Amino acid sequence: MKQNTHQQRTDNPWLGLMIGNSRLHWALFVDNTLNSAWDTDHLSESDMQQLAKTNTIPLSPSSSRPIFLSPNLPITLVLASVVPSQTKLWQTYPNVRLITLNNIPLKGMYPTLGIDRAIALYGAGKTYGFPILVIDAGTALTFTGADANQCLVGGAILPGLSLQFTSLGQNTGQLPLLETRLITSLPPRFAMNTTEAIQSGVIYTLLAGIKDFIQAWLSLFPESKIAITGGDGNFFKNFLQTYIPEITEKLILENNLIFLGMEKILIGNN
């Protein structure tokens, strides 16, 4: 019967989990294709055990509503992490595969390169072509580039947007702690109140720094695309378009770069 043919399950679901310094990034793959992606806070051991026993995880920290993922128990978890304490916890999951630098088909990597940077770089290069520069606007803001031979050229690491606000808010006597999600437009450059003065200092300095890194990269690799990702990726993409309009067509926002990378690493097409 037609219907039965359709009911034959070949979808082999698995979960991708990228553990970042601020939160967990999840993706459900069905038929080896990215199906959906979401973020949660870092989870506890009992949340991990719940996933192993029921294939459900909290959808978000504020929600107790679980998400049903797969009839196969426990669902395969493909893990990458830049947080060793969380790596240790998730390695006790009964059906886990850890991605390490050895799994990434890029040349010239140094041993302490962040696995998130390597996966995103590979995913971006395979998706948009090498050479490629990846800007990951996460807890840290990172630049990571590879040349036409899929060889790491190198990069840079600095405190990300929230971390810059947090460092001012937590280490001064009079400065408020600003939240990035409340910033929807560029502040005046020369601000006349404390909140906008902090925004101006952090945002314009970050934009100027990002512009300088992009220009330095493009002087080496004029034809390269620039992929931007991470929790603040959208924020920076929008403001960069205003700030350096000439690079607009080279700039690609892809929130799921890490999962495009996982897909390419696990499924091949190298």
Ligand SMILES: Nc1ncnc2c1ncn2[C@@H]1O[C@H](COP(=O)(O)OP(=O)(O)O)[C@@H](O)[C@H]1O
């Ligand atoms: N719910 C959230 N929790 C934490 N950061 C968030 C959230 N929503 C947006 N962000 C922004 O995302 C950035 C962190 O990026 P993300 O890619 O999630 O980090 P990481 O991969 O390092 O965990 C923060 O600077 C913050 O501005």
Ligand SMILES: CC(C)(COP(=O)(O)O)[C@@H](O)C(=O)NCCC(=O)O
């Ligand atoms: C630079 C990072 C902290 C970025 O982490 P994230 O902001 O994505 O949570 C992470 O990639 C890391 O720990 N890297 C190791 C050092 C390196 O890449 O050289």
Ligand SMILES: [K+]
């Ligand atoms: K990241």
